[in-house]
Amino acid sequence: MKYVVSGGATLSFADGTKFELSQGIHDGSAFPAEVKKHWAFKAYAKPLDESELASEQNAEDLAASLMLLAEENNSLKAQLVEHEKTITEQGNEITSLKAQLAADVGKSAENTDKTDSTGGEGAKNAKKQQASN
Known part of the structure; x- marks a missing residue:
């Protein structure tokens, strides 16, 4: 007993x-x-008695399981915080890259416009020269 x-x-x-x-x-x-x-x-x-002993053992097992689950939960929460931080940093980087891309596309469009207008005058001069020959 x-x-x-x-x-x-x-x-x-x-x-x-x-x-x-x-x-x-x-x-x-x-x-x-x-x-x-x-x-x-x-x-x-x-x-x-044996049933009380089994209940007592079960309660101890449940308490131990609860402790393990609490530790695992805290670990997962810490991982979640790290992942959220990484996602935020990557989101900020994406926003910055989009801004750079938009600026580069704008510069490229300006250069294309300048080339077209310069190229257009050169073509007119070439036509004038051909007409005079």
């Missing part, structure tokens, strides 16, 4: 011996018969 000890205690006996009870779940074999018969033993230690 298992016992749940709710709090630590020191049991004193008439012959001057003492026995320390520590908090937790203990196997019944950990307690000698005279300790189990001590008047204060039942105040600190309660018998635990």
